[in-house]
Amino acid sequence: MRKIVLMMSVSLDGYIEGPERQIDWHTVDDELHRHFNEELSAVGGFLHGRVMYELMAGVWPTADADPAITGPMAEFADIWLRTPKYVYSRTLEQEDVGWNSTVVRDVVPAEVAALKAAGDGDLVLGGADLAAAFLRQDLVDAYRIYVHPVRIGRGRPLFPREGGPVPLRLEGTRAFGSGVVRLSYARQ
Numbered sequence: 001m002r003k004i005v006l007m008m009s010v011s012l013d014g015y016i017e018g019p020e021r022q023i024d025w026h027t028v029d030d031e032l033h034r035h036f037n038e039e040l041s042a043v044g045g046f047l048h049g050r051v052m053y054e055l056m057a058g059v060w061p062t063a064d065a066d067p068a069i070t071g072p073m074a075e076f077a078d079i080w081l082r083t084p085k086y087v088y089s090r091t092l093e094q095e096d097v098g099w100n101s102t103v104v105r106d107v108v109p110a111e112v113a114a115l116k117a118a119g120d121g122d123l124v125l126g127g128a129d130l131a132a133a134f135l136r137q138d139l140v141d142a143y144r145i146y147v148h149p150v151r152i153g154r155g156r157p158l159f160p161r162e163g164g165p166v167p168l169r170l171e172g173t174r175a176f177g178s179g180v181v182r183l184s185y186a187r188q
Helices: 030-040 050-057 060-065 071-082 109-117 128-136
Strands: 004-011 015-017 045-049 085-088 101-104 123-126 142-148 168-175 181-187
Touching (some): 015 128, 030 071, 045 050, 050 085, 050 128
Parallel strands (some): 045 123, 085 101
Antiparallel strands (some): 004 015, 142 181
């Protein structure tokens, strides 16, 4: 059965976005982008909230037309377009989404279990609100956390404050030239 993998960038002090939802502090160079492409080219689907989906849909469908785009970014555009996307939204309708996307209304554990059983390749979870919903319902199987070399001081923390301990097993680490460090954990 495939896993739900939370793949998220975080500041050293634990925030996924600044107080105005800014993420301009992310350090994504070609080396890190190539790594993301390797990781994401094998997934079975992306789980996006509405905000994340609209952000991605505003860039990747036409990214290859940008003369300033790098090779790794063009490769990611292709990965994003061809990979199935499940967009969790109470406001978007199916006709509002494109690019191999399906609208899902709510995070329902039984529906998530059915989605995990329905195909091959892990499902990568991204987006602040959707990640919080999955974490609150204890639906995350593995974590790929990318710690960026910056303290931002305030903003939205990666993990909700409620809930108890969830024991994890370290699966690996990797340091990148930019100073970003990936921490990979799985549930015990």
